[in-house]
Amino acid sequence: MSPRSFDERADLADRAFQLLQKCLPQHGLSQVMHWLTRREISWLVQPAIRAFVSRFNVNLAEAAAPEPGAYASFNAFFTRALRGDARPLPAATNVLASPADGVLSNRGILDNDAMLQAKGRTYSVEALLGGADHAKGFHGGTSATIYLSPRDYHRLHMPWQGQLESMVYIPGDLFAVNPRTVRAVDGLFARNERVVAIFNSPAGRYALVLVGAIFVGSIETVWCGEVTPGSPRHLTVRAGSEFESPDFARGAEFARFNMGSTIVMVFEPGMVDLGIDAPAAVPSAIRMGEPMGRVLRV
DSSP, X not given: OOOOOHHHHHHHHHHHHXXXXXXXXXXXXXXXXXXHTTOOOHHHHHHHHHHHHHHHTOOGGGBSSOSGGGOSSHHHHHXXXXXXXXXXXXXSTTEEXXXXXXXXXXXXXXXXXXXXXXXXXXXXXXXXXXXXXXXXXXXXXXXXXXXXXXXXXXXXXXXXXEEEEEEEEEOOBOOOOSHHHHHHSTTHHHHBOEEEEEEEETTEEEEEEEEOOTTOOEEEETTTEEEOTTOOTTEEEEBTTTBOOOEEOTTOEEEXXXXXXXXXXXXXXXXXXXXXXXXXXXXXXXXXXXXXXXXXXX
C-alpha cells in the first residue's frame, strides 16, 4: 500500500478533530467558560491575562487601557476597547470597512443560494440566515467571512452605515471555527449558534452573522445585551416592535464576541464589489476599519 499523501493525512486529522468535538459537551463547557471569564479574582485574573498576552502576542499598547491590571475580569480584558486612533476608517466614503480584526478567509459571489465555506464545501444562505424569509433578496449576492483568532480585537463594528431591520438568535452546535474545523464540518456556519442581524442602508440590504463557537460564552449586541447558549429558540427582535430600531454609522461598534469566533457578511446583489479597494489575496490578515471592498450604489 502506498504511503498516504500529505492532503490525505491532513484530511484524516481534521476529521478526527471534528469527531473529538462532537463527543465534547460543547454547551456545558461554554457555560463554564462564560462563568470563569467573569470572575473578579485579582490574584487569578492578572496572571491569566499576562500569560495570555505572552502566549498570543497580544498588542496591549493599542488598547485604551494598556496595563493588564486595569481589567477586573478576563472577559473585560478580552473585550477591551482600543485607543480612538488605533483603527482609522478609510478616507473615501464609498469604501467598505472591515468590521473586525482577523483573517479574511473567504469572499465571492453566491451561486444563487450556495455560499463557499472552504475548498470543496458550500452551504446555504437560507440555512445561514435562518430560513427563506430572512434570505429573501440575498440569493446571488456577495459574501465575505472573517475569522477572529484569540489574539485579535473582539469588538465588532459596522462595515457600512445601516439601520437594524431585524435580529434573530438561532441555537445550534458549538464547533470550533478554526481553519481545521471549517475544512471538516459540512455547513459549519449554518450549524453553529449564531446571531443574524439584517440592516437597511441607502445602498441596499446586508446581513451580519455572528457565529458562536466552543468556549464563546456569549455574543453581545448594543441593542439587546448578551445572547447566551440556551436562550429561547429563534429569539427575534424586529424594528418597530420590541425596540426602537438603531441607526449606525460606518465604523460604529454594534456587537462583541465574549471569546473569539467568526463573522459572515452577506450583501444583496449589486451592492458591493469585494475586488476593489480590498486585499489582493484570500486568505489575508485584515484589521477593523481597513478597506475590504467598494459600495457601488452611493
